[in-house]
Amino acid sequence: QVQFVESGGSSVQPGESLRLTCSASGDIVYVETMGWYRQSPGERHKLVASITSAGSTYYVDSVKGRFTVSRDNDKNTLYLEMTRLRPEDTAVYYCSAERVVLAGGRAMFNVWGQGTQVTVSS
Numbered sequence: 001q002v003q004f005v006e007s008g009g010s011s012v013q014p015g016e017s018l019r020l021t022c023s024a025s026g027d028i029v030y031v032e033t034m035g036w037y038r039q040s041p042g043e044r045h046k047l048v049a050s051i052t053s054a055g056s057t058y059y060v061d062s063v064k065g066r067f068t069v070s071r072d073n074d075k076n077t078l079y080l081e082m083t084r085l086r087p088e089d090t091a092v093y094y095c096s097a098e099r100v101v102l103a104g105g106r107a108m109f110n111v112w113g114q115g116t117q118v119t120v121s122s
Contacts, residue, residue, distance in 0.1 A: 002026035002100050002108050006093060009116030016085055016120075022078035022095030022113060027103035034071055034078045038091035039115070045094065049080060062088070085120045092117050 008020040024031070035050030035058075049069035050058045057069055068081040078095050092115040100108045 002028060002102065002111050004095050004097070004111055004113035006095055006113045006116035009093060009118045011119040011121070012085055013122055014086055014120055017081070017083045018085065018118060020080040020082065020093055020095075020116060020118070022080075024076040024078070024097075024100075026100075028076045028100055029103055030101040031073075031076055031097050032099055034095060034097045036069060036078070036080045037094045037096055038089075038118075039094070040091045048093070051078070082118070085118075087120050087122075090118060090120050 003025045005023050006020060008018060010018060012018060031053065033050055033052050036048045037045040038048050039045045048060050048063055049067055051069045051071050053073060059067060066082065066084045070079045071077065094113055094115045096112045098109060100111050102108065
């Protein structure tokens, strides 16, 4: 099986920074695209940033210039460096992958972690 575990969430003041980590475990051999989503109370998950195995990135407009997504392909680990945090960044952050290729040629789709809480307030 495959498991994603997010970590690094915390309570910070506006303008501060955080680094989120998504650690993937299991017999993973390849993950094409990984992304970060966030969810606030009463809202659905929203894509914040994503990155392909080749390094192509996407950011939602509200985080451009402030967030940086990266990955370690050897460790199947996803990162989100968040700077100049704002109260509106407060949410539970999830990592996800559309397709995870496993040892033996199997694949899993729409894999999600349990989320990590980020709270930005003064």
